[in-house]
Amino acid sequence: MNDLWDPAAIGVLRLPSGRLVRGRGLRRPLPDGPAPALGVYLLGKEPPAVPWEARWVRWPDFWLPSDRAAAAETLREAWERAATERVEVACGGGVGRTGTALACLAVLDGVPGDEAVAYVRAHYQARAVETPWQRRFVARFDGGSARPPA
Template sequence: MNEEHATGREQPWDEGTPGVLRLPSGRLVRGRGLRRPLDPSARTPTYGVYLLGAPPPPTPWASHWLRWPDFRLPADREAAHAALTGAWARAATERVELACAGGRGRTGTALACLAVLDGVPAHEAVAYVRTHYDRHAVETPWQRRYVRRFPPSR
């Protein structure tokens, strides 16, 4: 039995792991493009939210599919808010990853929404993610607008 399971606590992401974003609260969340294979030596998520137009392949960890077509916005905004709020809450104690095919547009948008939930003003969240995750994150004007209008809580 590894140490994580023996103590009942999950070890957090390593901050130096590619794609890991530190939110102002200290929560660590990994963004990733599913087209890139996982590093077999890296820790796996304990929970993933997959932002895709079609169902993702199965994973050995708990996951949630959020229907979100490429270069677009989530198909169901209420479901998106609930999924992202849940991911943000879980990131306090679990290794959460958000991923789309490329890891920039939808993933960046979702990470920016998590930043809003974490206290970053909505009008600064895209810049925060571009500075700390990927300078090309949040690819379309409507994705930027979605973040600016994302409610910090309901």
């Protein structure tokens, strides 16, 4: 398990399954320690290149992903890979979009959608998931599964 994050490191969220995912803000310096194997970057414009594998989800600040199906696919990949690899999720500040994505990962990990925001706020960042529509997005997130309409 040398390929995983230090659970005590800043920004590392432990999901109920034990998977570790690092959330961070890209406007802050890169934290000390190992590099991620996969970075998921939630930005309105394409992020700068990084020396590790990366996915860009077009996601304007304070809003929702431009392509929700593609976002769900990327988040599912991040969740799957977090079982054995270092995965980080980041936006500009590391709070709203990052918190929303981490809450979606918690849903994939088995946390009920209506509890996922509270889970991430308790275990990652107290202000995570900043807007009512981001909270609603998490509550309705199903990871792209074919769920019948409500």
